[in-house]
Amino acid sequence: MTVYFIGAGPGDPELITVKGQRLIRTCPVIIYAGSLVPTAVLDGNHAEQIINSAELHLEQIIELIKGADAKGQDVARVHSGDPSLYGAIGEQIRCLRELGIAFEIIPGVTATAACAAILGAELTLPDISQTVILTRYAEKTVMPPGEELASLAQHGATMAIHLGVKNLESIVRELQPHYGSDCPIAVIHRASWPDQDWVQGTLEDIQAKVQAKGFRRTALILVGRVLASDSFAESSLYRVGHAHLYRPEG
Known part of the structure; x- marks a missing residue:
């Protein structure tokens, strides 16, 4: 199992x-995060039991898994995005290890990747940014020392900020000293869902644009110069004259 x-x-x-x-x-058993995972993802299943975990707490989820384990039934524990990012699987895995129940993580497409696709953007461009920081806004969860938004912003790297749209004013205030008021920023609401929507602007005008859209939750913030720059060097990978293992010199 x-x-x-x-x-x-x-x-x-x-x-x-x-x-x-x-x-x-x-x-035979599916436990899915119904608040974020569309039921269409479950199409074609032949499960004996399907449970929406949005209505459950951790102990109830573990009890369901223990019940499946007793019957020798595999469990599809379905999370949104990639489960290793803000998926709350760590606490579940800790319990499974204590119980001696086997588990495996199946990666998924991240919200950050979906947002970049919507914007038609590459998040790492030569001379602009070669680093992507995935973080969240500190609200209920306190950020560890050194991971405060202002500290991360000092790098000037492309940044994806989860769970922060309600606090956009504070986020902009913390980012501006490091990125500049003219830095491009985008807020993407429900990326890849049928009702997806987004706005692009700068740190100077993004608040008004988001307010006009009415985004209050389920939105991701992308910020960085990569979002509005055509002035960058070509990568070495496809550059004429650059030899490598698959394209030897000459």
Whole structure:
């Protein structure tokens, strides 16, 4: 028996790995995060039991898994995006290790990747930014020392900020001294869902644009010079005259 932590992707049911889809269709027990995972992701399943974990607390989820383990039934534990990012799987895994229950993590498409696709952007450009910082706004969860938004902003790297749209004013205030008021920023609401929407602007004008849209939750913030720059060097990978293992010199 194995518990499979499956990344269902950001919303579009087709943005799931073949492996993840296969496991959802074959596992006899499915426990899915119904508040963030569309039910269409479960299409084609033959499960004996399907449970929406949005209504449960951790202990109830573990009891369901223990019940499946007693019957020798594999469990598809379906999370949104990639389960290793803000998926709250760490606490579940800790319990499974204590119980001696096998598990496996199946990666998924991240919300950050979906947002970059919507914007038609590459998040790492030569001479502009070669680093992407994935973080969240400190509200209920206190950030560890050195991970405060202002500290991370000192790097000037491309940044993806989860769970922060309600605190956009504070975020802009912390970012501006390091990125500059003219720095490009985008706020993407429900990326890859049928009702996806987004706005792009600068740190100077993004608040008014977001307020006009009415985004209050389920939105990701992307900030960085990569979002509005055509002035960058070409990568070495495809540059004429640059030799490598698959394209020897001469």
